[in-house]
Amino acid sequence: MAQTVDARQALPERELVPSPPVDLGAAVKWGLIAGMTAVFVSAIGMVQAFEVRSVVVGVDLGYLVLFGAALVFGYAAARPGEQLEGFLAPERGVRNVAAGLIAGLVGGAVLWLFVLLIGAVDIRSVFPSVSPQLRDLLTFGRGAGFAAAALIGGFGLVGALGGGIPVLPERIRAPLVNALAWVLAFGLFEDLFAQIFRGAKVPFLEDLLYQPGGGLSLVGALIVFVLFFAVYLSTASRRETVRSRIATMSPSERRRWVGVGLVVAIVILAVLPQILGNFLSEVFDLAGIFLMMALGLNIVVGYAGLLDLGYVAFFAVGAYTTAVLTSPGSPRWSPEMTFVAALPFIVLAAAMAGIMVGTPVLRMRGDYLAIVTLGFGEIARLLFLSDWLKPYFGGAQGILQIPPLELGPLTFRSSLDFFYPIYAFVLVFAYVSWALQNSRIGRGWMAMREDEPVAEVMGVDVVKAKLTAFVIGAILASFGGALFAHKIGSVFPHSFQILVSIVVLVIIIVGGIGSIPGVVVGALILVGAPELLREFAEFRYLIYGVLLIFMMLKKPEGFIPSRQRARELHQEEMMQDAWLRKEEEAAAAAGS
Amino acid sequence: MPLLETQGLTKVFGGLHAIDDLDLHIEEGEIVSVIGPNGAGKTTFFNLVSGMIQPDSGKILFEGIDLVGLAPHQILELGIARTFQNVRLFQNMTVLENAMVGQHARTRSGPIRAILRTPGFRAEEEAIRRKAEEALAFFGTRLIGYRLEQPAFVLSYANRRRLEIARAMATEPKLLLLDEPTAGMNPRETLELTELIARLRDEKGFTICLIEHDMRVVRGVSDRVICLDYGRKIAEGTYHEVATNERVIEAYLGTKAVEGV
Amino acid sequence: MTAASAAATGRGPSRFGFVKGFLWAVRILAVFGILWGSYFSITGGRLSFDQWKDLMVFGVAQGSVYALIALGYTMVYGVLGFINFAHGEVFMSGAMIGFFAANYLNQTGLWASQPFLSLFIVLLVCMTASTLVAVGVERVAYRPLRNAPRLIPLITSIGASFFLQYAFRGLFGAGVKSYPAVRALDGAWNVLGFRVIKTQGIVILAAVGMMVLLYLLVERTKTGRAMRAVAEDQEIARLMGVDVDRTIVTVFAVGGAMAGVAGLLWGLVFQQVFFFTGFLPGIKAFTSAVLGGIGNIVGAMVGGLVLGAVESIGPSLVLAGLGVPAAHQLKDVVAFLALVLVLVFRPTGIMGERLAEERA
Structure with a gap:
């Protein structure tokens, strides 16, 4: 880092200017956005649908979402701008809280106007969710006057809290936000945690944390909050040292730690389904199948940079090949193979499908590739659905009677059983992803993703690289399809809609394109959570859409990015350039 | 037989002759500079030789093999590597990975060996790494050490140019095409690079063809100078x-x- | 060794790869399949000449709806260089909001007593709704990404597409909504020997009219000149005093308005609208834009009409001739295959303007 230090010293001393204060006028704008959001979530029926889930001390999810708008946009209104070069760090104080308060008050007022509107006019014939029940919810059952006070006051208060977040010192802020997030998670996923406590034979924890009507009790919320707050606070300082330790580890030492981590992961995976029981295993199975697909698509999109929107086609090919080869109910030809015997054919079929889809799109630019692969995805589904291929694939009736999964002497029937093969494949896929990433072919893909013409000039055979990516992606997806077919016991064209492709894409984008841990966490949360929270199902794709937009606008690298693209790196670059300019000037001065 | 020879090479862009009936040759072991005013067709010439665009007529012979119609990676495999006027690195890959990509065409292991991590694969990876580091080490300490693991986008401008040359070196070429290697460098760095280009030929045995605007560099390194104007060789x-x-x-x-005359 | 002998002995790497072979096989297979299928369909006499003509008219009517939507894709692509995946939903929002207007007018009785006035009112509603949605999406989702690599706004637009679909589902319910029938448009006209059902005729006329208007707007007005300047080079246009942001908003607004018109026409022809209505017509309109040469306004019109006709006639003509049962089920497959084949055969499209293939 010697050069950087030089650069810092070489920078000229400059007078620092105070950063502009938080814009209170903009807070009104944020308030309007908060209000519109609150009206929107009410009008689409979210507040009502979420009323059934009590999260913390009897507060239900509907109200949490409603007032969450005030919190989020209060924070947005109060957030100081980025510190620009040559400016003092922005001040944080009462003004931030005031901005949050203003945003909250304005938002509450907008929502109150909405309440007045739906009290005066019946618009149910157009907006079916805007019902008297919704009005009751928004007025807390006590009329418009009370609603005015409760909504505007409540929004203002919550907005001010949101505005207060940036004011807290950094040391407190991160643990506080994280601990609150955990309280929310414990409240939302009561089913999961309660089952874990029961499965782990500590049922008293369930009684301690949760109240009978559902949701965290006051004591429970406090316990969770204090616990996680303490953990985050005490580990905050140590996290840096651990990170630098990992960075300086020798390869053999690192390998040992990876080994330890792997053993721990396997032990957890071995015990987990026993604790979870059948119902929750089902949720994890589904997430696992999506995870398998996401790891495959991650190779195609994340490594090779090919935006494949028809990925579900390969999933379908895997599922249908399995169905035809293993099911006695296969319409035309049923060899009734075992899974193991069918496996080579599944791989072959998937590889061929990969080549069929991959070859025509090779020379297409990225966005055309996306739409054409989307077309292929639909073609696959329509063909499986058609009367033309009905004698082979059963048309809309699909193929039934797919036997349970057999691997040697083991037979997997229940959701609980299926957890093991699915997550065994997930482990293998994660390893495959890692192995490919750190290899000649992986570097070729990444070079191609970064700059295709240059990669080609540097010796990467892009035709071969793209086809390899498509074929490997297809094979991984087809394994997902095969397990899916065995698990469900039947396949229908209906299961292979374009939505599946989009869900997988959302997983890898939210998790972090190219990042294996990101993909894992993304799949577990984005697929697992809606399964656990049934009332989410209706709004799932709406939320995915919002997530896609949000990620591209604010965090295109994902929540768990593949490579630390930390800001200080950019700063170092700036420093160096400044240093270079100075050198140049000095040289020019010396030369003249 | 010359290492590289063009016969009647012509490339037309929308009625404009970017390269017009060009005959030239580069002998093995030479350092040839291509000069000419802006728009003379110098970079188009490099793009044609490296296969990024296809000529409308004429031949490009490299060791007697006609390059017309070959894919860029095939041309690289035959032994021609290049750099770019506007530095095109793989920004989000590390310095080391950038150089390692250079070895792509010289190595063979595919996905199956990568997944199984066979001994052959490990040996090859080791060799790729060694050769990449060797190429990077040619620039002294500027690109090695802690820099190896940094993403390319953090490098300074001059270092990016050096890394681009190292990446081309790692492909083990016979002919190295350098497109304005000193553009944007300060006088001291330019001088250093001029010496380095000579060393590239003397120590590594590359034949070098460079496009250059800085006449001090051209004077300093060239065995021979070719001047293009409107796609034709005028001197x-x-x-x-x-x-x-x-x-x-x-x-x-x-x-x-003309500068520096 | 001389160059000639090197070439003669075939020394050096191969110039003919697997991909070239594969694509040639696809080309040959496609041509052969189309000829073969058509031959058998026509000689087999499965459909009478009048039936072919009816299919043709229906195809053109459907194609003019595609063409109107395609204009939005092609204009945005021409100016900003990315695929606005959410444009199908812009069309859907027009059709959906238009339904509520039509339904209201139907209840008041105006729909029956003053059909053309009602249609005009609904048309304005559709256009307004679609325009607002298009401009809103641009403001929220695309403007912050003006200089991002083109896949980023594409992914954003996929997000916007899903958001709009499910927002409309949440707001207006998941059920299918049926436009009231226009009694005044029952029956058919006879045009040059073609039996043209009146609604279809109106759709074709309206679409052609809108396209002419748009063409005049782009080619003859100051706004149109600004659009073309921004499409050519944003920076230069800015330097020349064009308000780039405003021009881009105009492009989205005009594209949205066209999609709104398409929304009403869709309501007239197919009568049914629900939140997923925008998806397939959206992709097909994109295909039309590619077919005609994306970025090219006249191309989008031609592409839409061609795709509509191909989709309508193709299954009966080619697939049925090849012995595929229930070929009409595969009309979407035909449309998607058309997209693939166009990109394989002629990536510049019929009218050819911008390349789909990578430029080195």
């Missing part, structure tokens, strides 16, 4: 012969004066 010879050639001076005066 060829030693630096002195070309620099005093009437047509060259005329071509330059139309756009900008």
